[in-house]
Amino acid sequence: xxxxxxxxxxxxxxxxxxxxxxxxxxxxxxxxxxxxxxxxxxxxxxxxxxxxxxxxxxxxxxxxxxxxxxxxxxxxxxxxxxxxxxxxxxxxxxxxxxxxxxxxxxxxxxxxxxxxxxxxxxxxxxxxxxxxxxxxxxxxxxxxxxxxxxxxxxxxxxxxxxxxxxxxxxxxxxxxxxxxxxxxxxxxxxxxxxxxxxxxxxxxxxxxxxxxxxxxxxxxxxxxxxxxxxxxxxxxxxxxxxxxxxxxxxxxxxxxxxxxxxxxxxxxxxxxxxxxxxxxxxxxxxxxxxxxxxxxxxxxxxxxxxxxxxxxxxxxxxxxxxxxxxxxxxxxxxxxxxxxxxxxxxxxxxxxxxxxxxxxxxxxxxxxxxxxxxxxxxxxxxxxxxxxxxxxxxxxxxxxxxxxxxxxxxxxxxxxxxxxxxxxxxxxxxxxxxxxxxxxxxxxxxxxxxxxxxxxxxxxxxxxxxxxxxxxxxxxxxxxxxxxxxxxxxxxxxxxxxxxxxxxxxxxxxxxxxxxxxxxxxxxxxxxxxxxxxxxxxxxxxxxxx
Ligand SMILES: [Zn+2]
Ligand SMILES: [Zn+2]
Numbered sequence: 001x002x003x004x005x006x007x008x009x010x011x012x013x014x015x016x017x018x019x020x021x022x023x024x025x026x027x028x029x030x031x032x033x034x035x036x037x038x039x040x041x042x043x044x045x046x047x048x049x050x051x052x053x054x055x056x057x058x059x060x061x062x063x064x065x066x067x068x069x070x071x072x073x074x075x076x077x078x079x080x081x082x083x084x085x086x087x088x089x090x091x092x093x094x095x096x097x098x099x100x101x102x103x104x105x106x107x108x109x110x111x112x113x114x115x116x117x118x119x120x121x122x123x124x125x126x127x128x129x130x131x132x133x134x135x136x137x138x139x140x141x142x143x144x145x146x147x148x149x150x151x152x153x154x155x156x157x158x159x160x161x162x163x164x165x166x167x168x169x170x171x172x173x174x175x176x177x178x179x180x181x182x183x184x185x186x187x188x189x190x191x192x193x194x195x196x197x198x199x200x201x202x203x204x205x206x207x208x209x210x211x212x213x214x215x216x217x218x219x220x221x222x223x224x225x226x227x228x229x230x231x232x233x234x235x236x237x238x239x240x241x242x243x244x245x246x247x248x249x250x251x252x253x254x255x256x257x258x259x260x261x262x263x264x265x266x267x268x269x270x271x272x273x274x275x276x277x278x279x280x281x282x283x284x285x286x287x288x289x290x291x292x293x294x295x296x297x298x299x300x301x302x303x304x305x306x307x308x309x310x311x312x313x314x315x316x317x318x319x320x321x322x323x324x325x326x327x328x329x330x331x332x333x334x335x336x337x338x339x340x341x342x343x344x345x346x347x348x349x350x351x352x353x354x355x356x357x358x359x360x361x362x363x364x365x366x367x368x369x370x371x372x373x374x375x376x377x378x379x380x381x382x383x384x385x386x387x388x389x390x391x392x393x394x395x396x397x398x399x400x401x402x403x404x405x406x407x408x409x410x411x412x413x414x415x416x417x418x419x420x421x422x423x424x425x426x427x428x429x430x431x432x433x434x435x436x437x438x439x440x441x442x443x444x445x446x447x448x449x450x451x452x453x454x455x456x457x458x459x460x461x462x463x464x465x466x467x468x469x470x471x472x473x474x475x476x477x478x479x480x481x482x483x484x485x486x487x488x489x490x491x492x493x494x495x496x497x498x499x500x501x502x503x504x505x506x507x508x509x510x511x512x513x514x515x516x517x518x519x520x521x522x523x524x525x526x527x528x529x530x531x532x533x534x535x536x537x538x539x540x541x542x543x544x545x546x
Contacts, residue, residue, distance in 0.1 A: 013178045014185040014366075018286035018323045025290050025321055030257045032290055033269065034249040034281070035064035035087075038102065038134065038156070038214035039241070044069035044093075047219040053241055054083035056219075060184070060245035061283075062086060063258060064269050068093040068102050073109030073123075074530075080266035087258070087265050093134060096120045099145030100134035101152070102214075103127075105270045110466040115527040116502075117147035119468065119484045125151070126486065130274050132212060135159040137196045139166050148203070154210040154273075155203065157196050157375060158280060160244060161216035164190050179238065184246025187239055188284035191248075192367025197375070201334030204355050204378055210273060210305065211377060213280040217244035251289060252278045253304065276305020276377035285362055285373050286323040293318045293358055295349065295379050302379050310353040310382015318345045318358045320374060325363040329372075332356055353382025406447035406542050411521065418443040425541075431524050432534040442525035444472075445539065454514050454544035455498055461522070462491040464536040468528035471496055472504065473512055474519040480504040481512045484527065491540060 022029050039053055040046030048056070050067065057065045064087040077090040091104040098117035106129025113123050124131040132154035133145040139162065145155075164172070167190040178186035203209045220237040252272035258265045272278055281289030293304045297314030308314060320328050322343045330338040330345050333354045338345060345358070360374035408427045410418040415434025420427065431443035461469065466489060472482030481501035485494055498517075503509035524537060 012174050013181050014189050014284075015364075016182065017185065017284055020286060020288060020321050020323060022288060022290065022321065028253070028290055028292055029288065031254045032251050032288075033063045033254060033258055034251045034283075034288075035062050035066065035269065036060075036215045036217065036245045037066040037212050037250050038068050038093075038159070039065055039217045040069055040093075040219075041067055043067075044071070045218060047237065048241055050078075050088055051083050052219070053217075054086040054088050056241035057086045057245050058084045059242050062245055062249060064089060064265075065245075066091055066104060068104075070095065072112035072114055073103060073106065073127075074112050076108040077106070080262040082260070082262050087262060087269065089266055089269065094120055094124075096147075098147040099136070099138075100143055101145070102132040102134050102154075103129040104132070104273070105130050111468055111528045111533075112526075112530060113528070115468070115470075115484050117145070118150040119486075119528075121147075121150040121152055123468070123486065125153075130154065130270070132156060132210075132214075134214060135162045135216065136199055137166070137194050138162045148199075151207060152203075152209060154212055155196065155200050156214040157200050157211040158191070158194055158213040158248070158371070159196075159216050160187065160191075160214065160247065163192070163194065179243065183239065183243030185284040187243055187247040188282055188371075189366045191282065191371040193369040193371050198334060201331075201355070204380075205333055208276065208305075208307070208378075208380055210276040210278065211280070211375065212250050212273070212278065213248050213375075215244045215248070217241050219244075247284045248280060248282045250278050251281055251291075253291075277303055279304065279374055279376045282365070282371060282373050285365060286326075288321075289360075289374050290321045291318070291358070291360075291374055291376060292320070293376050293379065295356070295381060297349075302381075304379060305377045307380040307383065310351060313351075314349045314381070316345075316347045316349055316356060316379070316381075318376075319343060320358070320360050322360065323362060323373075326373065327361050329359045329361055330356065331359065349381060351382075355380055355383070406520065408445045408447050408539065410443065411446045412443040413439070413441050415439065416441050416443045420445075427539040429522075429537045429539075430534070431537065433524070433526070433529055433531055435532040438526055438531060440526065441531055442523055444521045444523040444525075445537065446519055446521045448519050449517055449544075451515055452517055452544060454546060456545050457496045457498070457520065458494065458541070458543045458545055459496070459522075460491060460493045460540040460542070461485075461487045462538045462540060463487045463489055465489060467524065467535065467537060469537060470521075470523040470525060470527065471501075472521040472523055473498065473501060473517045474521060475512070475516045476518045479509050479512075480521075481509065482521075482523070487537065495545075 071092040096117040103124045133152045136145045138144040219241045295308045302308040355378045357378040358376045359372040362373045417432045419430040433441040467487040470484045
């Protein structure tokens, strides 16, 4: 019986992570700082508070954690702090119409962020935050990031929750049994090489995108605001934060080691993430992971995440501390172009260009195809070096005539109120959304059209505070198309081609034909305001143009 149990455990339980000798790597090792990103606490649907998360991270050997509780950005983020010796950073995971978007390093938003993915991406960028498309591979459609157009700053190439959901029942049972003996490695047996890696490669070819690994740690079954089918085992507290943190981590490479001051250290860690000086390691397989990846030529040098001009001769160097049997793999625009087992790869780049990144593969890594042990961020050679997060919407030119101005009136739900004032061809709407529970409260400025022929709307709008307003057109049968726009207190001029408006309300409407439009609406609703919210929206100018 004991022998049978022993054989069973031998077959089921994955080995301990291989320990690597870091002698000779002291300098890089001191600047390589590991942490967990994408963590939920009791503030949303996790089961532990900040102190519990920090303590678990400390036990797992991590130096920082990035909390990402669900929210709309209107809660001020907690200032960075050291708890239990671990740097705790506070972010937010925002729900959009096209999946979840994590914002880091962002001040409090002036209105609730939500609605179309592109609107949220734009808002996070304007507020100075760093935004990451969460779990793009999630088997659960409501969670999955599906937008491939919006200029996101980062993407989760790996997400533990997606990996567990897509593992087979057999894998899940084995991992569940092994969990009680070796939690971190047991969770890692559910990983494989995710499709999100290819999606990332395609996006990074267009503009820099930083890849991170999302723990999506909840500490096991929590309040489950989002979904009740997530748990590995259905048991409270499994997988624990500590087990999640022992499975894999993000390792930022800093200019100097952390100093112990939370504000300075937060700036260093977030600065490294922003510039892509970060790689992922599956710590449950081997560790500690160390990676030196750079391109040098003449007086120029680019580290991981950086850009290198393409017009000069340059040498690419990748060095990693390798476990037995491991291979260092160089990829160019997603395709493998070289591999070695000796821990160092050099290549001269004669006017070559493209996106270069490295992976380290291990012979016994889990998954079909197997998950890479290390995934670097790229070095962009000979491409535009537009920094992630720099893509703000361009202001449109001021309205240039056309059919002007509309006679506006108010539409609203029964619980909300609005007062319309007109002076000097300017219209101002004082709105107050109904209090109480969310019940589709809205206040809108509306105007009616008769057989119009126009290609675009020109609007000059202002608010008494930063607002996001949905500009919509409506057909006689009630079908609506629209898009939301940021409105600045100092005024925002918009030119909105009709063809850029999207169907509203899930109806499978074709593109809108201008002659069908019977009304234009400027809507303040719960997508970007709260029940009871009030303010003033001013229309400085409005016109229909060809
Ligand atoms: Zn999520
Ligand atoms: Zn999450």
